Amino acid sequence: MKKLFGIAAVLMLTTGAAHAGTIERACEKSERGSASPRLCDCIQQVADATLSRKDQKLAATFFKDPHKAQEVRQSDNRRHEVFWKKYKKFGSAAQSYCS
Numbered sequence: 001m002k003k004l005f006g007i008a009a010v011l012m013l014t015t016g017a018a019h020a021g022t023i024e025r026a027c028e029k030s031e032r033g034s035a036s037p038r039l040c041d042c043i044q045q046v047a048d049a050t051l052s053r054k055d056q057k058l059a060a061t062f063f064k065d066p067h068k069a070q071e072v073r074q075s076d077n078r079r080h081e082v083f084w085k086k087y088k089k090f091g092s093a094a095q096s097y098c099s
Contacts, residue, residue, distance in 0.1 A: 025061035042098035
């Protein structure tokens with residue numbers, strides 16, 4: 001719970017930033033009907049608080065190719081395993097904060 005409040009604090013400080021990040025751009029370009037600019041911005045804010053830029057670049061590829069997420073999740077690569085644990089936390093935080 002403390003972590004969620006920490007994320008919320010970071011998000012409040014970064015709200016209004018005039019840049020579209022990697023996740024936000026991928027979200028806006030996705031073919032998902034529920035991907036509004038407001039939602040994509042919120043997801044980007046959570047990504048900024050929870051994922052490195054390198055991790056964001058990988059996560060952004062999932063919007064265009066959802067199967068890639070499955071490949072990364074099932075990969076034997078240690079980096080992918082570490083990434084996936086962070087990605088799951090990011091997804092939970094985004095769902096909690098942005099819904």
